[in-house]
Amino acid sequence: MSRQINFNAEEEYERIEYPGRVENTDRMIATLGGISNISKVLGDEKKRLELRFHPDNPYNKPAFGDSIANTGVLLSISVRRHKKDKTRPPQYTVRVLGYCSRSFTFETLCDFQYLPLYSTPRSDDANAAEEIKYALEQVLPRNAADLDYFKREETPLIALPELFARVDTVYGHTYRFDRSEDGQHEVLGLVTKSTYDPRDAVYFNMVDAFPTDPDTEVVKRLKIKYVSDEQYARVKKLFDECPIWTRYALLYESDVSHDKLKCIIPSLAFYFNNGPWRAMYVRFGYDPRKDFKSRYYQTFDFRLRFGFGVSEFVYSRRQRQAAAGAEEEQSNDLVQDINYPYFDEHKLPRSRQCVLRYCDVHLQKIQDMLEKIPTPLTGAICNERTGWLPPNFDSLAREIVCATISEILRNHYRKEHLASEVAAEAVPQAEGEEYDGEDEELIEEDMEVDEDELQTSSATENFTDKNIEQLLSNITS
Template identity: 70%
Template sequence: MSRQLSFNPQKEYELIEYPGRVVNPDRMIATLGGIINVSKVLGDEVKRLALHFHPENPYNKPTFGDCTDKTGVLLSITVRRHKKDKQRPPEYFVRVLGHCSRSFTFETLCDFQYLPLWSTPKSDNANAAQELTFALDQLKPRDTTDLDFFKRRHSQLLALPELFTHVDTVYAGTHRIDPSEDGQHEVLGVQSKSSYDNQGVVSFNMVDSFPTQADSQNLKRLKVKYVSDEQLALVKKLFDDCPIWTRIALQYESGLTNDKLKCITPSLAFYFSNGPWRTLYVRFGYDPRKDFNSRYYQTFDFRLRFSTGLSEFVYAKKFVKQRRAANAPFAPIEDRVSDLVQDIDYPYFDEHKLPRSRQCMLRYCDVRMTRIQEMLEKIPTPLTGAVCNERTGWLPPGFDAQVRQIVCASISELLRNHYRKENLTAEVEAVTQVDEDDEDEAEDEETQEEDMDLDESQAMSNSEQYVDNDIEQLFDNITS
C-alpha cells in the first residue's frame, strides 16, 4: 500500500533511450560526445544525437538518435518491508520527480564500424600465430607537435570505403511482382496506393483499346467536390469541340480553378502518360490512332537552353508560381518587356512572342505560327487502312526537330531586334545629351551641326555592328 505521494510537475527532464546496459555513466556520456555535446543537442530542436561506439576511434560512423514527442513522468518508488514481521504488507513511497515532453530514441540502422587493427606475429617466427593490435597512434599524429609522424613508415594500410551509407532509415515500402511479366524474371515493383490523381492514366500502345467511359468512383467525386452542373457542362462542351486538350488550355478556356478541373477531367477524359499524345487529356471514346486529324493535337515538347540574355525574360514555371504565392514582384518582366513575354497561364505560343516558361508542353495547333500550320496541312493523307507510328504518331520523322528550329529562329530574331532597338536608343540619347551640353559653347553652329551628324551616324553604325556581333554570340546556345 502507498503511504506517501508527492508531485513536482514543474521540473522537466530529457529522456535518452540509450541502446545498451549502462554500467559506467561517464563512459556512456563519452559515447554521446560528452556532456557539452549532449547539452548542445538538447538545446536544439533539429539536431540529432550521435552515438559513437568507439569515441576515440575516428574510423566509424555513429548511429543517430531522433527526437520524438513523447510524454512521460519520472517516478521514484521506495519499498519498505518489515524485517521482523514478514507477514505485514510492504509500504510504498511514491514521488513524482518531474516530467518529460520528448525523447531521443535510437531506432535507425547502424553502419559498419571500422577499427584500425593491424595483424602482427606474436614472435619472430614467420609461421607464428598472428594477433591484432590497435594501431591508431601509428595512423594519426598524437598531437600538433608530433612531427615524427611524417617520418614513420606504415607497414600496413587501412582500407576504408570512400563513403559510408547515405541513409540510415528503414524503407517501409512493400514490393510486388510486376503483372506485365510472366513471373520468371522476378521483377519487383513498388506498390503504390491507388489515388484519385493516378486514375485514368493510360500508356500508349498500338494494341490495347483505350477507355470509353469514366470510372464510377470518379463520377461520385463530382458530388463530393461540389462541382456544379454548369461547370461540368462547360468542360464537356470543350471536349465536344476538341477531343484532346492540355491541362493549362482547359483551365484557360474554361476559367475554372485547377482543383475543380482535377475533379471534372477524370470523368470526361483519360490521360496519356507516354506516346505522341503524352501529357494530354483525350475524350473518352476517341482513338487518335484512327483519326489523321489528331496530328494537330500531338504533343510538342519545347525547351529552352539559353544564357543570361534570355533568362532575364523567361523564368521557370515553378519560380513564377512561388513568387505569385508569396505576392513578390519579379521585375524585369513587370516593367520592361511586359508586352514581349507571354503570361505563365497562357496556353498558346504566339508569333513574335517569347514562350511562357523554359519548358512548354503544347499541342501543335497551339503553336500559332503560319509556317508551322502550313507544314501540318501539307502532310500527305495516308492510304486507307494505314496506322500511325507508335513514336511519331501521324507526323513524319524529324518533324518536331524542324518545328523547334523554326521556333528558336523566331525567338532569336525577336531578341535581336529588342536588343538592337534598346542599344540604339541608348546611344542616340547619349549623343543628344552631349549635343545639348555643348550647344552654348559652340562658336560655329553650322560646323557643329555637321560634326553632330557625323558623330551620330558613326555612333549608330558602331552600335549596330557591336550589337550584331554581341547578339550573334549570345544566341548561339539557344537550342531546343
Template identity: 70%
Template structure:
C-alpha cells in the same frame, strides 16, 4: 555402373537454390510441399515457393523463395582415368544438358520456427531433471477418427505468437553520423499525390484499344465535387469541337477553375502518358491512330535552350507564376506571352522555358502550311508509334522555325533598346530649360545631325545583338 544420359541443349530446367545440404531427395521435396506443390509453383509466375523445415509441424513459419530471372546452363562433366597406367592424364567429357531462365532464391528470414515441446520430469520426484518431448499429438488430433484426443488432459498450454515477423526480408539500415545537423529544423511533410490519380492514364500502343467511356467511380466522384451543369457543358462543348486538348488550353478556353476542371476532365477524356499525343487529353471513343486530322493535335514539346538573350525574360512556369503574383513587370509582359496563354504567337516570346503545345497551337503561318501540305496516306496506312502521322524530321523543322522567329523578335527588341539609348545620349538634359524651349532646341539638333552616322550606329547595335544571340541553339 555407368548410365547413359539423354541430353539436349534446348531442354529447359527450373533452378531451385535450396538453402541446405541435400542428402535425401525425397525429404528435400517434402520440405517444399512435395512434387505436386512444386509443379504448381513452377507453372505460375506469381506464386512463391514455400520451404518448411518441419513439414509435419504446422506451427512454423515457412521461408519463401522468390522466382527471379536468371540465365544458367546445366553441364555434365565426365572424367575418365586409365586404370592400369596411373600416369596418364584423365580425360574430361563435357556435355550440355539444358538451360534455365528462372531461379528460386530463398533470401527471406527462416529462423522463426515454433515446435510444440513440453518439459516433462523423468521421474515422479519433483526435484528430478526434466526432458523435452515432442507433444504434437497432445496439441492436435492425429486424424479425423482420433476421438481419444478429447479425453486427453493437457498439462501445459501452447501459446503461439499472433505474428512471427512483420516482414520476411532483412533490410539493412545505413545511418549517417553527422554532428552538424541535429534534425531540429527538419520538416515532416506528406508525400505529394500524383496529379493523375483520378484520370484514366493510357499508354500509347498500336495494338490495344483505347477507352470508350469513363469509369463508374469517376462519374460518382463528379457528383460529389458539386460541379455545375454549366461548367460541365462548357468543357464538353470544347471536346466536341476538338477531340484532343492540353490542360492549360482547357483552362483558358472554358474559364473553369483548376479544381473543378480536375473533376470534369476524367469523365470526358483519358490521358496519354507517352507517344505522339503525350500529356494530352483525348475524348473517349476517339482513336487518333485512325484519323489523319489528328496530326494537328500531336504534342509539340518546345524548350528554350538560349543563353543570355532569353534568360532575363522567360522563366520556368513555377517562377513565372510567382513573379506575376508578387511584382509584375510591364515591360517584360509586353514582350513575353502571359503564363496562362496556351498558344504561341510570332510577336511574343513563349510563356515559359518549356511549353507543351499542340501543333495547331503554334500560330505561325509557315508551320500551319506545312501541316496542310502533308500528303494524305494511302488506304490501309497506319501512324507511326513515335512520330504519329508526321514525318520523322517534322518536329526538328518546326523547332527550327520557332527558334528563328524568337531570335528575330529578340533582335528587334535589342535594336530598339540600343537605338533609343543612342538618341537619348544625343538629346540635351538641362533641367533649367522650359518644356517649349527644350523641344525648340532639340529640333534643330536633329536637323543638324550627320546622317552618315546612322548606319554606323545600326551596325554597332547589330554586332552587340549577334553577341547576345550567339548562344542560341535549336
C-alpha cells in the same frame, strides 16, 4: 502504511534511456563520450547523443539517440520492514526528487560493428582449438611517435566497408515488380505518386484499344465535388468541337477552376503518357491512330535555352507563378501571359518549356507545312513514334520557332539601342530660353560632319548588330 514527501520543483533532470544493462557506471558514461560530451549534447537542443560500444575503436560507427520532449518525475521509494515481527506490514516512503521535460531514446537502426578480432591457435597442434583475440593495439599505433608500428613486417588485416549507411531511420516504401514481357528485366522500383489518376492514364501503342467509357468511380466523384451542370457542359462542348486538348488550353477556354477541371476531365477523356500525343487529353471513343486530321493535335514540345539574354524575359513556370502577385514588369508586353495556351508570332513563349498542340502554334509556316503533308491511303495507320507527321518534322518546326524568337529579340534590342541613342543626343530646351547668333553658328558647325565620323558611326552600328546576332545564337541554339 506509506508516506509522501512534498515535490521539489527546482530540481530538473535529463533522462537517457541506455540500450543495455548497466553494471559499471563509468564504462557506461565512457560509451556516451564522457561527462563533457554529454554536457555539450544536453546544452544543445539539436545535437544527437552518440553511443559507441567500443570507445577506443575508431572503426565503429556510433548509434545515435534522439531527444524527445516528454514529461516525467523522478521518484525515490524506500521500504522499511520489521526484522523481528515479520507479520507487520512494510512502511513505504515516497519522495519526489524532481522532474524531467526531455529524454534521449536510442530507437534508430544501429550499423554493423567492425572489430579487430583475430583467431590464434591455442597450441602448436594443428587440430587444436583457435582462440579469438581482440587486438586493436596491433592495428593502430599507440601515438604519433610509435616508430615500432611502422617497422612491423606483418600487420593484421581488417576489411572495412567503403561506405557506411547514410541514414539510420526506417522509411516505408511500397515496392512493385516491373512487369516486362520477357521477364528478364524484373527489377524492383518505387511506386511514385503521380499527378494523374492511373485509371485515366493510357500508354500509347499500336495494338491495344483505347478506352471508350469513363470509370464508374470517376462519375461518382463528380457528385462529391459539387461540379455544376454548366461547368460540365462547357468542358463537354470543347471536347465535342475538338477531340484532343491540353490541360492549359482547357483551363483557358472553359474558364473552369483547376480543382473542378480535375474532376470533369476524367469523365470525358483519357490521358496519354507517351507517344505522338503525349500529355494530351483525348475524348473517349476517339482513336487518333485512324484519323489523319489528328496530326494537328500532336504534341509539340518546345524548350528554350535558359541562357544569357532570354532570362530577362522568359522564366520557368514556377518562377512566373511565384511572381504573379508582384508588380507587372515592362517585359510583359513582349512575353505571352502565363495562362495563355498558344504561341503567337509577335510574342515570346510563356515559359521555358511549352507543351502545345501543333494547331496551337500560330505560325503560318508551320501551318502550311501541316497542310502540305500528303493524305495517306485508305486504311493506313500512323507511325508509333512520329504519328502522322514525317520524320524530322518536329526539328523543322523548332527551327522556325527559334528563328521567330530570334527576330522578336533582335527587334527589341534594336529598339532599345536606338531609344538609348536618341535619349543621349536629345538636349531639352529650357522654358523661355532664346538662341542668339553665336548659338546658330555653333549649330551650323555641328551639322558639318566629317567622313571619319560617319565611318566611326557605321562601324559602331555593325559592332552592335554583331553582338545582337551572337547573343541570339546563344539563346536559340
